[in-house]
Amino acid sequence: MFARVLVSLVLCAVAGGVAAQAPYPSKPIRMVIPYPPGGGTDILGRPIARMLGEKLGQQVLVDNRGGASGMVGAEIAARSAPDGHTILMATSGEAALNVALYPKMNYDPIKDFAPVTQVGISPLVLVVHPSLPAKNMKEYIALAKKQPGALSYASIGSGSAQHMAGEWMKLLTGVDVIHVAYKGGGPQLTNLLGGHAPSAFLALPVAAPHIKSGRIRAVGMTSAQRSHAFPEVATFAESGMPGFEVSQWWAIFVPRGTANDIVTRLHAEISAYVKTAEMKGRMADLGVDPVGGTPEQLGELVRSEIAKFKRIVAEAKITLN
Template sequence: MFKTKTLAAFSLGILVVAPTAGFAAYPDHQVSIVVPYPPGGTTDLLARLVAMKLTDKLGQTFIVENKPGAGGQIGSAAVARSKPDGYTLLMGTINTHGINEAMYKNLSYRTVEDFSPVIVVAETPNVMIANKNAPFKTFKEFLDYAKKHPGSVSFGSTSLGGSPHMAGELLKATTGIDMVHVPYQGGGPMLNDVIGGQIPVGFDNLPSSAGHINAGSLRALAVTSKERWPSFPEVPTMAESGVPGYELSAWFGLLAPAGTPDDIVKKLNVTIAAALKDPEVNNKLAAMGAQPVDNTPKQFAARIKAEVARWIDVVGKNEITQR
């Protein structure tokens, strides 16, 4: 009788702790975080910060793999097709999990169905930056210049259909200025051409431009957030500089392939959320021009659905050509 009860209790114990055992075992080898853009951009910078903290906290190496191309589609689709075991992750963005759904007729992955959202890591405004020798020093001066030179001003962005591209299109739509869009494969190449004077202005996520702005190699004309950004309080908003109602911010978040076990998703979420509360991480994000976001996988999933709906509406109303 005693042995029977003991065996039953032991079996029950196994049933109770078995899910936790899998949780505790992850990860037991190297994990890849895919960045669907080239090195040097905001997505890449944030992914490397997250990889460093996960490596420290979870005892296995998290590496960053850059798989750029097709507006983030190549890297995103590669993760969507990966084994859902937590060892291949994606640093997604408002572009890959919002705007692309509206911009591409035949997207190479399903934005909602193919992924298990983990956590929004950070959000940031976009910033309009200019070559330091450009013939305008402020956003208002730029508007005057663009109105006097219709069709002759080029603006760069990090990709076709990305939030920096949309920031420029939104500016055109709200002010009536005529600018020529020059898309790049990521923030790094675009910034190099603005700094070098190949194009006079560009739109970028603030973190990848922050160092250049602080160093004086680029001039920040305006941020696209509703209010001035805390880490760059001297840079005015578009709204206060002559474009009332203008607002557009970007976010960056970690995702896993659909079907990844909930305990792995939860472990990643809890670990990253704790790291985002670290003063050292907060200081690094602030220096980049970003802010951490406290959220659950469920909240992240809801945000993705909302972004998809928003950008389908924006693209339709502004008659932006799909690809």
């Protein structure tokens, strides 16, 4: 009797070991993109999905789940099984900014996700209509201080990264510049180009062609370093606001609890791919710089960004109606 029990225990242990070592992936993988098809996140995510399908030998299906500033798709990914068969292509919004704005979110970026790698990063740029007599950031600040409350900046909406950048600028410089929130990037850009908005924070890919054509003028980059596309434009940090950085970034996450060897495999494939000539070319077209850092670096970025945005929201007393 004892011998039969012992044999049964040994067989169970062997079976468990085999199950634990089941090949990955064992079925198609779902890449959740928390925005509609055709946007920047979708454009960056799809080639990564295609590459992973080729490298891993299983189809990677893109699942666009837009809504609620990216929170719908992020929650779906967070609630998925932690087996490596669901990955999230997230932006800095879902991973950090929303935490500061929505205290009752249905997921926690730190507790519910394991970081894999940062895909890329793109700065915002403060631009002005040519009718505004400001050639650089220092002249813009001087003009705002000379005429308190007379100058305004446009964003794509309250709670956006553009809004955060504008309010942080005001906190650091003491200027009284009015925030005008538009309902999306289209109306914002139309009013800027038409001279109805004197200044605006834009995503660099949106602003670039209009800067080059002379229809708007770039006065400051929100990135830590100057942009490769416009090296003549100084950063906010260089212009009297040390430590200023508000950039949009993209990263890959998996549900918390996913095995380390799966995270390691995904990191190796994706971080190498974003540095290939093919992907660097795609990203350059969007004004995005490739990153491909470690999971640990991405985890630290998420924590630091959450702390930064919470501080800005609290100090600027930002609330969403």
